[in-house]
Amino acid sequence: MANMLWLQGGACSGNTMSFLNAEEPSACDLVTDFGINVLWQPSLGMDMGENVQKLLRDCVSGAIPLDIFVFEGTVVNAPNGTGTWNRFAGRPMKDWVKELTAAAQFVVALGDCATWGGIPATAPNPSDSKGLQFLKKQHGGFLGANFKSKAGLPVINIPGCPAHPDWVTQVLVAVATGRAGELELDDLQRPKTFFKSFTQTGCTRNMHFAYKVSATEFGQRKGCLFYDLGCRGPMTHSPCNRILWNRQSSKTRAGMPCLGCTEPEFPFFDLAPGSVFKTQTMMGVPKELPEGVDKSAYIKLTAAAKSASPAWAEKDIFVI
Amino acid sequence: MAYLGMDSSNIQPTEEFPEDAPLRAQVEKLLHAGLRSEVEPRAYDPEMQQSVLARLQHVLAEEVAKRVEIAGFTLHPYAAEGIEEACETCMYFLSHRQFCALPELQLPVKPDWSCRLWRI
Ligand code: SF4
Ligand code: SF4
Ligand code: SF4
Numbered sequence: 001m002a003n004m005l006w007l008q009g010g011a012c013s014g015n016t017m018s019f020l021n022a023e024e025p026s027a028c029d030l031v032t033d034f035g036i037n038v039l040w041q042p043s044l045g046m047d048m049g050e051n052v053q054k055l056l057r058d059c060v061s062g063a064i065p066l067d068i069f070v071f072e073g074t075v076v077n078a079p080n081g082t083g084t085w086n087r088f089a090g091r092p093m094k095d096w097v098k099e100l101t102a103a104a105q106f107v108v109a110l111g112d113c114a115t116w117g118g119i120p121a122t123a124p125n126p127s128d129s130k131g132l133q134f135l136k137k138q139h140g141g142f143l144g145a146n147f148k149s150k151a152g153l154p155v156i157n158i159p160g161c162p163a164h165p166d167w168v169t170q171v172l173v174a175v176a177t178g179r180a181g182e183l184e185l186d187d188l189q190r191p192k193t194f195f196k197s198f199t200q201t202g203c204t205r206n207m208h209f210a211y212k213v214s215a216t217e218f219g220q221r222k223g224c225l226f227y228d229l230g231c232r233g234p235m236t237h238s239p240c241n242r243i244l245w246n247r248q249s250s251k252t253r254a255g256m257p258c259l260g261c262t263e264p265e266f267p268f269f270d271l272a273p274g275s276v277f278k279t280q281t282m283m284g285v286p287k288e289l290p291e292g293v294d295k296s297a298y299i300k301l302t303a304a305a306k307s308a309s310p311a312w313a314e315k316d317i318f319v320i
Numbered sequence: 321m322a323y324l325g326m327d328s329s330n331i332q333p334t335e336e337f338p339e340d341a342p343l344r345a346q347v348e349k350l351l352h353a354g355l356r357s358e359v360e361p362r363a364y365d366p367e368m369q370q371s372v373l374a375r376l377q378h379v380l381a382e383e384v385a386k387r388v389e390i391a392g393f394t395l396h397p398y399a400a401e402g403i404e405e406a407c408e409t410c411m412y413f414l415s416h417r418q419f420c421a422l423p424e425l426q427l428p429v430k431p432d433w434s435c436r437l438w439r440i
Contacts, residue, residue, distance in 0.1 A: 274366035284438050
């Protein structure tokens, strides 16, 4: 039996919603099949008021062993470092976070807000928000770069806006069943099993990418979304086209560009006007070219790819 | 134009769209006859691009000359800083149909034509 406590800081509840939609395994499977005891969770917890405060105090003191602490949302530090803009169970949430992360065997940051600060930490970051162990790309965050939980691991980051339900439940199962050691983390502390490949891996539009046939509008059943609509699939680490959403589809399959939501810089360009759903160009040429390719080589490559493209690349394909 | 021995002008326009050929010929004739299109300023930055697109959105599909004029069509590639901005390499160009798929234009073109909305 592994005790799990889940709290929510500066967040929209998207990751809780995602978690409740999990299928393989489901949130119920965690309890019935994998021995996870949900001490409290914002949408599932039955206790309120005094009872929650007592539960949290017991977790901090060790009276209740805290195996997994899941945090969703940013750590809010405003105003002036007090954190009182986000109070919970009688005190600033950030004070609970400090004590609970010190008491937990494993700490899981869930969603972009908890991992890197996400949308709330976007400039000018009015709530002075931080992720647990990162602020955007900068290592450190609220807990500091050297933080390790009792089991000796840094914060396990499961980014996404929101994270895919199965990334969450599968990581929780690994931790609860004593297989946390098998979770290899990348430089940004994301489990490699999910975040080693790119959104583009498995995208049904890969041939259009190769032949440089562009989609020009959302939802089109042909064309790659990279050239015009700002798809970040080739630069984003996520398994969105390997582990489909709702077991059905993905953004790019539905004709919607990947926004790069699993990367610390998300939302990119601080949401400056004209930066969303638009490939950034200089004199009509993408600003971010594949490594080692200069402008004139890129143009030659484009001409070659386009002239080699088969006729079907210009026709609608069936995309699920 | 030919790059790396590949030449998309060898690709014959698909016959699936019989309406394309007369329309392409009409555009060519208009430009040969001296239609002055707005070749410059180029629509490189997002603001300029938006303003050209916004103007095109107000033009009826049958007003071909107006669309050609606003988009700044030329019958040859526009060259800037050593780069040839030809339909052939433009992201909106469908090489088999020889067609500009930019939603605001939707016109048959030729690989060595160009316009100021070129993007690669
Ligand atoms: S749509 Fe995006 S993910 Fe898919 S091939 Fe194009 S760039 Fe890659
Ligand atoms: S496709 Fe991109 S933006 Fe969408 S969920 Fe996956 S990583 Fe995030
Ligand atoms: S947008 Fe591109 S393909 Fe269309 S006319 Fe202009 S240069 Fe040619």
